[in-house]
Amino acid sequence: MKLWKTILAAAMLSLAAATSAFAARTDLTLGIVLEPPHLDPTAGAAAAIGEVTYANVFEGLTRIDDNGQVQSGLAESWAVSDDGKVYTFKLHSGVKFHDGSAFSADDVKFSLDRARAKDSLNPQKQLFAHITDVTAVDPATVKVSLDGPQGSFLSDMGQVAAVIVAKASANGNKDKPIGTGPFKLDHWAKGSEITLVKNPDYWGTPAALDKATFRIVPDAAAAVPALLSGDIQAFANMPAQDALEQLQSDPRFSVVIGSTEGETILSINNKKPPFDKLAVRQALASAIDRSAVIAAASNGLGKPIGSHFSPGDAGYVDLTGVYPHDIAKAKEYLKEAGLENGFSATIKLPPVPYARDGGQVIQSQLKDIGVNLQIIPVEWAEWLSQVFTNKDYDLTIVSHVEPNDIDIYSRPGYYFQYDNPKFNDVIKELGTTVDKDKRLELLGEAQKILAHDVPAVYLFELPKIGVWDAKLQGMWTNWSIEADDLTKVKWTD
Amino acid sequence: MTAYLLKRIIIAALTLVLASIVVFAVMEILPGDPARLMLGLNASADQVEVLRNQMGLNAPLVLRYLHWAGGLLSLDFGRSYTYSVPVIDLVRERIVVSLPLALIALALSTIIAIPIGVFSASRQGRAGDTLVMGAAQLGVAVPNFWFALMLIYLFAVWLRLVPAGGFPGWSAGIWTALKSLLLPAVALALPQAAILGRVARSALIEVLNEDYIRTARAKGLPYRAVLWRHALRNAMIPVLTILGLQFAFLLAGTIIIENVFYLPGLGRLIFQAITQRDLIVVEGIVMLLVAAVILINLLVDFSYAIVDPRLRAIPGKVRSGFPSGIAPKQILRAVQRFRETRNRSRGRQ
Numbered sequence: 135m136k137l138w139k140t141i142l143a144a145a146m147l148s149l150a151a152a153t154s155a156f157a158a159r160t161d162l163t164l165g166i167v168l169e170p171p172h173l174d175p176t177a178g179a180a181a182a183i184g185e186v187t188y189a190n191v192f193e194g195l196t197r198i199d200d201n202g203q204v205q206s207g208l209a210e211s212w213a214v215s216d217d218g219k220v221y222t223f224k225l226h227s228g229v230k231f232h233d234g235s236a237f238s239a240d241d242v243k244f245s246l247d248r249a250r251a252k253d254s255l256n257p258q259k260q261l262f263a264h265i266t267d268v269t270a271v272d273p274a275t276v277k278v279s280l281d282g283p284q285g286s287f288l289s290d291m292g293q294v295a296a297v298i299v300a301k302a303s304a305n306g307n308k309d310k311p312i313g314t315g316p317f318k319l320d321h322w323a324k325g326s327e328i329t330l331v332k333n334p335d336y337w338g339t340p341a342a343l344d345k346a347t348f349r350i351v352p353d354a355a356a357a358v359p360a361l362l363s364g365d366i367q368a369f370a371n372m373p374a375q376d377a378l379e380q381l382q383s384d385p386r387f388s389v390v391i392g393s394t395e396g397e398t399i400l401s402i403n404n405k406k407p408p409f410d411k412l413a414v415r416q417a418l419a420s421a422i423d424r425s426a427v428i429a430a431a432s433n434g435l436g437k438p439i440g441s442h443f444s445p446g447d448a449g450y451v452d453l454t455g456v457y458p459h460d461i462a463k464a465k466e467y468l469k470e471a472g473l474e475n476g477f478s479a480t481i482k483l484p485p486v487p488y489a490r491d492g493g494q495v496i497q498s499q500l501k502d503i504g505v506n507l508q509i510i511p512v513e514w515a516e517w518l519s520q521v522f523t524n525k526d527y528d529l530t531i532v533s534h535v536e537p538n539d540i541d542i543y544s545r546p547g548y549y550f551q552y553d554n555p556k557f558n559d560v561i562k563e564l565g566t567t568v569d570k571d572k573r574l575e576l577l578g579e580a581q582k583i584l585a586h587d588v589p590a591v592y593l594f595e596l597p598k599i600g601v602w603d604a605k606l607q608g609m610w611t612n613w614s615i616e617a618d619d620l621t622k623v624k625w626t627d
Numbered sequence: 628m629t630a631y632l633l634k635r636i637i638i639a640a641l642t643l644v645l646a647s648i649v650v651f652a653v654m655e656i657l658p659g660d661p662a663r664l665m666l667g668l669n670a671s672a673d674q675v676e677v678l679r680n681q682m683g684l685n686a687p688l689v690l691r692y693l694h695w696a697g698g699l700l701s702l703d704f705g706r707s708y709t710y711s712v713p714v715i716d717l718v719r720e721r722i723v724v725s726l727p728l729a730l731i732a733l734a735l736s737t738i739i740a741i742p743i744g745v746f747s748a749s750r751q752g753r754a755g756d757t758l759v760m761g762a763a764q765l766g767v768a769v770p771n772f773w774f775a776l777m778l779i780y781l782f783a784v785w786l787r788l789v790p791a792g793g794f795p796g797w798s799a800g801i802w803t804a805l806k807s808l809l810l811p812a813v814a815l816a817l818p819q820a821a822i823l824g825r826v827a828r829s830a831l832i833e834v835l836n837e838d839y840i841r842t843a844r845a846k847g848l849p850y851r852a853v854l855w856r857h858a859l860r861n862a863m864i865p866v867l868t869i870l871g872l873q874f875a876f877l878l879a880g881t882i883i884i885e886n887v888f889y890l891p892g893l894g895r896l897i898f899q900a901i902t903q904r905d906l907i908v909v910e911g912i913v914m915l916l917v918a919a920v921i922l923i924n925l926l927v928d929f930s931y932a933i934v935d936p937r938l939r940a941i942p943g944k945v946r947s948g949f950p951s952g953i954a955p956k957q958i959l960r961a962v963q964r965f966r967e968t969r970n971r972s973r974g975r976q
Contacts (some may be wrong), residue, residue, distance in 0.1 A: 135704060169899070171665065171709035171710060171903065172710060172711060178665055178667075179665065179666050179667020179669065179670065180665075180667070181669070253677055254674070255666065255670075255674055255677065255678055257666050257667045257669055257670050258669065259658060259669075259671065260667050260669060260671075260680070282846045306908065308710075308711050309711070309712065323720070323794075323796055323891065324710065324720055324891065325718065325720070325721060325891025325892075325895060325896060325899075326793060326794055326796070326889075326890075326891035327793065349793055349889070350889060350891075351792070351889045352886050352889060352895070353887050353889065354885040355772070355887060356776075356779075356791070356792055356886065356887050356888065356889055357782050359776070359780060359791045359792075360778045360791045360792055360793075360889075362786075362791075363779075363783045363784045363787060363790070363791040365790050365791045365792065365793065441931065454968045513659065513902060514659075514664065514902060515657075515658065515659025515660070515661075515664055515903075515904045516659055518659065518660065518664055519658050519659050519660050519663065520658065522663070523660070523663060523672075529889045534668075536668070536669060537691065538762075547672075612690060
């Protein structure tokens with residue numbers, strides 16, 4: 135009898151152990167390639183900062199979802215005045231920062247005023263350029279006045295650099311980020327990993343994960359064994375493209391190819407002869423075969439683009455056919471420019487695979503029309519100082535990853551050195567247009583001007599190659615902004 | 628001995644000063660603006676200027692050097708531009724990974740290399756020697772990152788005995804932390820062992836041809852005793868020299884292995900700091916490494932005295948930086964051989 139009791143107890147125990155083993159996991163280790171230099175999205179441009187903190191640790195008035203749509207964030211609702219100049223945000227109540235202090239309208243005022251201040255080091259300061267005044271009407275209401283109607287204002291307030299921080303903790307956010315999000319920083323072992331844990335006092339829907347670790351895996355070759363061994367269960371954007379087929383055929387993993395906001399382009403120095411001639415730029419566009427570039431530079435996964443616009447965004451116009459790949463036509467353009475014997479130029483390539491691999495293909499393609507490119511590999515720091523700041527370049531390849539950034543072609547002093555009054559007018563009008571249909575129309579017009587005028591040769595949209603454990607749900611497919619939003623991520627079964 | 632010590636210390640101090648000037652100058656020449664790197668493409672030129680002023684980058688060159696070098700004297704290495712924490716904290720976090728890793732790799736390399744060297748030298752030209760030296764040649768030739776990946780696939784992916792990479796920190800428990808250093812240490816140690824084994828072998832062969840070995844044999848000592856007691860001890864000097872060089876290399880020259888195993892070591896910190904133009908971090912670490920190499924060389928010099936009793940017997944007799952009684956040619960030849968084999972293996976990577 136006693137024996138039976140013991141056996142029964144043992145069976146019960148093992149059953150209990152078994153069921154608890156079947157309970158869904160609540161921890162996740164993600165691989166990221168670059169370590170963020172710090173964790174304050176309002177103080178640094180590095181994309182890795184937003185990858186870790188956006189929506190997880192820090193939140194803005196609005197938030198951008200997986201598809202690039204504006205959702206409510208810390209503001210539960212808002213009203214816009216008839217002239218489009220005043221936004222009144224109604225804030226969520228019961229919101230607390232991670233240090234326990236209460237969130238209120240004053241924090242919104244502080245954050246926006248800080249970002250637009252004269253000595254502000256906000257990497258996206260232009261988002262706040264049109265704000266003329268921020269008033270905390272009452273603890274749950276904020277009024278933001280603009281110098282004119284701003285079509286993209288709600289989307290701007292959902293960007294990574296527009297998150298709300300508290301006055302008391304703002305200066306320490308680089309090392310100890312204090313936000314309002316569903317996760318808070320547990321610890322950061324520099325060079326190794328950043329661990330977030332669930333915020334038990336979160337004001338909204340709590341996260342399903344208890345713990346999320348971002349582990350830094352800088353080497354593409356190391357990423358695959360890390361996944362295969364189970365040490366890492368997800369890469370929001372996987373660096374090892376060569377191993378993609380192997381992972382795709384492995385039922386343990388989901389491979390999800392999505393889009394990013396990264397327009398990968400052959401940038402041209404538009405003021406430097408002979409590139410100041412439209413015919414020369416047209417010759418480049420006609421001589422380049424996008425599909426070959428895409429095959430080499432992104433394993434055939436990038437989507438071809440014909441202008442500076444993401445195919446995933448509303449208002450996209452397919453302009454890839456404006457200058458089809460046509461060597462004879464390209465030679466005609468060169469003749470028209472008086473350069474039938476071709477010419478020599480340099481192309482500076484930053485240290486990213488898409489640029490280095492794509493550059494070689496473009497070099498060989500342009501050889502067919504007598505344009506000899508000398509490849510100059512540069513580091514990012516050199517690229518920023520030589521190409522971006524000093525405009526000392528002929529051609530370069532780079533991916534412009536900022537969302538909705540078609541206006542960069544109208545920015546004075548921007549490294550394209552492109553100045554087209556017609557285009558500038560369209561962008562100016564776009565800035566003050568709030569009506570949705572009219573905006574899309576203007577965006578289409580802007581895309582068309584660029585496609586025909588070729589201030590840069592548009593190559594492809596950088597893909598986002600998501601690879602994660604097949605049992606994991608809720609990871610973002612697209613990078614409408616570069617963020618690994620874990621708020622809806624959970625394990626199944 | 629005191630005069631020798633004093634001379635070495637003065638030389639070391641001068642080397643440090645000279646190194647600080649060279650390091651600082653090289654970092655100045657390096658193109659790229661750390662402020663622009665931090666603020667990104669959308670920041671205006673004014674903002675970059677504000678940050679440059681904040682970081683003190685607009686001060687005159689000489690002033691900045693003196694400020695930095697003055698800080699070094701009081702062991703203040705400045706604050707990282709990107710991480711905005713003291714450089715010394717960053718180094719401290721990384722050294723607890725790099726130093727144990729280098730020591731384990733060095734120990735492994737020695738444990739493997741010495742028996743290999745003795746075995747091969749005592750069977751010079753015979754089948755065993757050819758086989759072992761062939762294997763050593765392979766060890767030098769195989770790129771260590773490839774070898775590392777093979778280790779990962781075997782022990783982490785297939786057998787699941789150790790993690791594929793990363794470092795949990797010593798707080799996770801000594802065994803857990805050691806486990807994650809095991810594969811990288813083996814990957815680092817094997818090529819070093821191959822080099823060291825070859826050096827040990829040729830040094831031993833050279834010593835075995837000396838007259839006193841014949842004398843020892845002639846007076847009736849068994850071969851084994853002559854080999855281990857008389858020959859090996861004298862062959863240790865070039866081996867120690869190589870060990871010193873290897874240790875300096877293992878401490879920070881392991882970027883590739885640190886990348887493959889994503890370990891937060893010193894090598895990766897330097898690499899990251901260079902790409903981010905976190906100049907003050909690069910300068911600080913390079914100075915620390917210069918100091919470490921000088922210290923190691925000093926220790927190696929003193930260790931000669933331990934293995935060679937003649938040095939203890941005749942204190943103060945020093946020529947050309949080498950303790951008396953040691954043929955510098957032996958060491959130079961060993962160093963040269965080490966560099967040749969290492970360069971050959973690097974050329975393949």
